[in-house]
Amino acid sequence: MSTSPSRRIRIFAALLVTALGLPAAGSAVATSGDSAESPPHISGHRTTPVYSYEDAIWETVYVDAGQDTDADGESDRVAVDVVRPKEAAESGHDLPVIVTTSPYNSVIPGTHSSMRGAFDENFNRLTAPTEWLDNYFVPRGYAVAFVDAPGTFRSTGCHDYFGGPREVQGVRKVVEWLTGLGEAQTHDGKPTAAGWSSGQVGMIGHSASGINAIGVAATGVKGLETIVPSGAGGDLYLDNSSSGDPGGGHVLEMVKGSNGDQVPSPDPYCRETALPALAARAEDPRYVRNAFWDERTAIRSAANIRASVFQMHGVSDDRVSMQNATSWWKAIAARDVPRRLLVHPLGHQNWHAVDPSVHERLGEWFDYWLHDLDNGVMSTHPEVTVIGGDGERKEYSTWPHPKAKEVTLKLGNTEGATAGTLTSASRPKADRDVLVRGESAVSPKDLTKHRDTQAVFVSNPLGHEVTVSGDLSLTVRHKSTQPETAIHVQAFKVGKERRYLDAGYMDGEELCVGSASETDRHCVPKQDQYFAEVDDWSLTGTSAKRPTQLSVDDRTMRPHRPDVWSTSSFTIGTGEEVISKGQRIVLVVRVAPGGARTPAAEHELLIDPKKSSLTVPIKGRARSLR
Template sequence: MSVAAAILAALVLVLLAPAGAHAGPAPRDTGSQPVDSYANAVRQSVWVTTGLDGDRDGKPDRVAVDIVRPSEPAAAGQKVPVIMDASPYYSCCGRGNESQLKTYDKSGNPVGFPLYYDNYFVPRGYAVVLVDLTGTDRSDGCVDVGGPSDIASAKAVIDWLNGRTTGYSTRTGSTTAAASWANGSVGMIGKSWDGTIANGVAATGVDGLRTVVDISGISSWYDYYFAQGAALYDGGPDALASEVESSAARSRCSAEQQALRTGAPRNGDWTSAWQQRDYYADASKVKASVFVAQGAQDLNVRTKNFGQWWDALAANGVPRKIWLSQTGHVDPFDYRRSAWVDTLHQWFDYYLMGVDNGVQNQPMADIERTPDHWTTDQAWPPSGTAATRLGLLPGTANGLGTLSAAAPPASGTERYTDNPAQSEDTWAAQADQATAAKVSFTTGVLTGDLRLSGGGTVTLTTTPSTTSAHLSAVLVDLGPATIRDYEAAGEGITTQSTRSCWGDSTSGDSACYLDTAADTETVQQTVFSRGWADLGHYDPALHGVALTAGKPYTITLQLASSDHVVPAGHRLALIVAGTDNGLIVAPSTKPAITIDLSRSSANLPLVGGLPALAHALRGGSDSPRAAGGPATAAPAGGPAAALPASQAARLR
């Protein structure tokens, strides 16, 4: 065991009174302890029937389930809860910062499990279950990219763990395997596609799923590929399926590939295929608690996904917790390791073992304000947050307007021409310069802090000069700061050469992982919230039309959720432009856009509402500064590499 792990274990023993891991309901403030042998754990594979026949071979598809569970509880006649990660990546691409794959011995028995969940939690009385989604690795069927088959294949395993469907000891045999060792309580966890599946299964309301830990997961696949009709990536679900499917699926799933292509057209229109992959619409069915961990600068699974999911869960009274980091698409194990493992341990103990440790009463939100400096909120967004309407006023020079609490002007216009070679970083760096490619609306210098928390909107009445147009709106903190470099290769972290250990190891499965540190950069401005749209999709029904040049159209762009403090001495800016290079695909034309300021405005989630803005502009000792000091800023280099990367690499 490493020094860090030894200190952590000692700290747990000091703070938590010793208790047997399988002694029934635990008294308050005790937690599961590493009393079971990881080396002697039971490792087995089971194939669970899904009731589907996606590959059309006339037999129900079976999904592969690899299990590692402590042997001691079963020997004592006790059952254990399950931590489950359902993924398409166990053989093609790997999991975690070190891209770990499942490994097997010569007989096909599981040996190595990716990530630390088994090493840490199995000795504490949990089973860890890793599921190959349909069409991947050792499972039957076809890849469905978040669709009904994906969700059904993971849900079927929860049904099996609760005795509601059948498992088999081999992929094709008839010998059944029962989950007699499981107590029926399941917690799903995973990053990216894995977290997405957890969200989708939760939205079915399946019995037995007690909690979900959603790390950078998708809540609507439409919003992974499009932003109000504007394409975010240059490929669709069919391309992603081809990167993760098994060789067997590749040979027999051409019809399913074609269905993905036709069901998810690249024109940005909403279809039934997207409806099938829209989980937040079914948030009313969620019975599980949800713990969201999200990089606020994630330009892969963009933050609209967590924001709308969170809001829908809140509206339905779902118990929930959130961590918001300054990173991009990064697992909290790699930016706040010790605190994450400790919090995750408490979370699973409470929701899966019934340990009354008080985790449900802890602050709802942990937010990273500066690299490695975190603040908390008892509720998120915090009490007093209000959607606040701000006017877009003309300035003293063309393209340089004012963002103000004043009512919209009776008349006035601003104009820009789409330049697909420029990105939000270029616009932000030139916020105070009159340039042809964007329009800036800025506040005066703040003399007190101003916090924005949640998602906002920007309503624009615009007249294009051509038959197609894309719009971007970004919120910018204008002022110097040191931030995590989320546009670098590590998306805000650097991987070190040292290792720390989190649990027990065997010769085939190490609990020791490469350490990481914050990768930081000093910058002069931060883009902290974004919204994009295709103007032809101005109708909320998301069915696009060809534009008429010279005709005005009104559209409301949705700004992705974030939490940011613009500190005293900085200014808040809203920049409106065309194609955001590297983040949306350019339209077929390069229109000039005229904005009618009398019919345009922003609706921003200000903590304290309009009075907070007025106070931040005039200053005062009680300005709404978040504990932890000023917010931070974004780097100047553009994210131009976002579009060309393979879809599987992006979504890992």
Template sequence: MGGLSRMWRVGMALLPVVAVAVLGVTPPALAAPAPAIVVSDGVTQPVFGYADAIRERLFIDSTFDSDLDGLRDIIAFDLMRPKATADGLKVPVIMDASPYYSTVCRGNESECKADLDGDGLLDRWPLFYDNYFVPRGYAVILLDMVGTNNSTGCPTTNANQDNLSAKQAINWLNGRATARNAAGQVVEADWHNGRTGMIGKSYDGSLAMATAVTGVRGLTTVVPISGPSEYYDYVRSNGLITRGNNYVASLANTVTNPERRDYCKPVRDAMSAADGDETGDYSAFWNERSYVKKVDKVTASVLLYHGLNDDNVRPDHFSKFWYALAEHDVPRKLWLSQEGHVDPFDSRRTVWVNTLHRWFDFWLHQVQNGIMEEPRVDLERSADVWETHADWPLPDKVDTEVFLQPGTGGAGGLKLVPVVKPTTVRLADDPAQSQNTMILNPDTVQPSRLAFLSVPLRTPLHVSGTPVVKLRAGADKTDTNFGAILVDYGTAERVAHRMPGEGIITLESQDCWGQTSPTDDGCYKQTQKRVATADLELVTKGILDAQNRQSIRTPTPLVPGQLYNFDFPLLPEDYVFQAGHRIGVIIVGSYPQYSSQADPNRATIDVALKTSHIVLPIVGGTPAAHAAGL
């Protein structure tokens, strides 16, 4: 105890000396607080500058050699981040990887990347992501897909080299790859918070999905907008070619800088030799370009957008990907609009920007704003009239058989025109028949189409999901085509989703989103919905090569005169047939406005009516169908 007492006394004796020493020194100034994002009203606020943001162009060695020159391709990207990241601010990244920045360009106004003063840095950044999100504490990357703009190599149209381009940048952001500036200096992403989101429309959307299915660590969320998820379905459908021969190579040529197109011709020639245009069948070439089959690797959340009337990237791209996401319980949301191939920024701008802001805040800044507790699906029912639903297809839809009956069949079903009662009905395949000829005047008998019509509906009938046609039929040749069209016969005002505009009209007035710089104002032309009154609506459609009835990989010729089961899906839909309208199902052989692969056989087709039917995903199932009069 005496020892402890001595130590205590020694300490007390030293205290005055220490106090004098401290008092005799001027204390250091308090350190400035580290910069941080500001959240108010549940969202990040624009507290950082845009004009003074740090802009860089960086280059990463890839892991592949698309042009087979013996050198790894170099992936280039342009980066903008808040100036405060140089003082310790950690921010996430929003990335739009694209093949289009120097050719087709981006957005409704076709904005290209532009270096106006030749200093190697962008002065004009396409789209609004930089203007809006950088001031709110995000970095933005616009990445040049392999073989495009400032990246080396050659485009391969959704093959592995395209698909892995953005992964290189995510690896760099997370310390797993090396990036250099134009001077060759190594640049580190020490400002990154470890989370990245990807976004993009069309090809850009497919690159977001492609990166997600690699399972790359650090990709936290993706927002694919109208992107192909299964490239076979972009240029084929159930064994039939829909976009002409060698489309894959043609698109690769379009996105390649003109001065490199001759250089990349051998790569395109190799793709054309492998694409299987001579058959239209599925092969390893297309499997490489499938994202649906790889959804089990996705660790990122998904906000998916698609136009139900998109005839460019057809709606089966969203539906197959969505079904796979649900199967693997991936965190997800879905927007479905009535337009064609239109960005939501140009169809529901304010709500979309607000939703995107909250989505990125939640997943990239971890702002607890409740967005994942809100309804999973936003769906446009008619022009600018939106609904929310718990899921899609609607949870109370039931796949319901509706039979294709003779014209004098019993109650319900869809009745053949004319009023006769055959057990089979004959159809002449006409590869030159137009879509208008198929669907107009449904009460008129035509040799190259079968028209099955409902009575005028007593109550509205809602379909939600993927209809399937099931035909029992045979032909007098070893091959033929089949087409089916679901039509709403009834006058109504609807979104005019065909060209021009695919459902929107671009106005001269503008609004602005985010901050500006002397060379980039973040302002965009406003739009309005294009509507028209029409007597009918082509609701959905589908086609099949009869030889691919069992597999899209392996054709099996028909035995002339023998009956087979031909089951094929129509494009997914969410549609309400109004009371008083009639539902029509049109059956044809060749469908030249859908398939560019005309059937040379001109077969005569016999359809057995006893078992042929369409399976409609009806909300409310059989009771709802009976109530409507089916």
């Protein structure tokens, strides 16, 4: 059975006490589910909802972040809303804590936020948040902590954005406070301690919240037993440079304040000095992996992790790529971190959009890691669950699929052909280079033909079904007419099929999770699998844009030499997709400006198919791609 170091220590201590016949100190470690020693919320090997959510205790504390990011001479404070069952407090039962952090909690005083409830002009809470975590877990013997990311809403300081070191530091201090370390105070400045906490902490979050959980876990903070990130990864550079918009992307949009997802900081120093400096660090030098991105690359510190990981990600996520999520998964797998993964075919959807009953599985996960209940979650559940494009579930022993093998598909192109070829057979005929011109917006209707603004390479129809599982990579020989030209590439499968496209809302039906209160109905519109006929589908969910002058290690820009051939090799994305018999693989190569210095139409890229290839991880008959 896989356990964290702190969990093994607690279980060993409980067994030692039992063996020596000594009285247990403090709350019991419920490894056996003995009802005589267990608190009322534990029944056998699971927690059960016995506490009133209506009567739950709400309190707001401000944790000392141990840093002064807004240069006001005072330590920053991180605002934390804690909700916990009143009955457990009255009976003296210490509780584990589930923490979720978000930079999106800002609201106009007196108005209602979709996630955080309503507040008065002094930011005192008027209503509970419309989140499901507290509704489901508080009655089951957990405390839930909602954290305003450092530098947002009620937390002071300057926001560091998406796993930055100062954001991670602030939330780490929250975890430490929950384990008995650190300092916090109430709204009126009185010191307060988390004496009701068992010292066992988990973190959960989607998107930015999940990125923060990964960052905090990578610090190795004691007491953090598990994290549950979804739509998150461990290397933001992959989404904002080599696999996103070269030199930018949505993270930089947010840092610059142009995204609109967050209320601008009211602090003049943050708004006028700190955040512009942060954006400048990200862009200088242009496109390359620099210190800004290194600070937001949690995989660099994966060796520190103590927590287990339950991860969920969508192959079609165009906000946080599957490649980014996979980089984190591979890093923790290499260190044998206890882990589970749910892969689904959708985009940047949250938990319940993918699985309406996911709270039950997460409940088992937290019961095991935070309440020490031996419910079999690590021994009976598969390491990897994959929901395919057909909506069906499959179980893997690891991910990518252990039987997936890299198959190299060579590019070919002949004079007068309407499209190039893509095959694993001996090098196809390639007697003509392909010229691609840039344009501002590319939305071709036909993915199987060359045209001025795209080069297309098409495989033969597959003779057998295969599965793509893992990283797809491209090696391409090219020369460009302009500096900072970017190769814009994406791989597709082409051929009609009916597939699971989205989680559609069901008219009049609701999903209710956990218990309700007078101000929190705990219900949201129910979603179900939405299917539709499609003609083609991306194998990786996102396209890749790669500046032609970017070095192999992503850290320098090579001098541009017009009309001189050079070679670029890079990962174009990560996929988990079944390709049916009769369907084809298509590689589409376009041209994108690597910056704003020259119009798109002035960029031209010449591709040499003879020395170019696409590598695809295939489970199944590789000969199908000949």
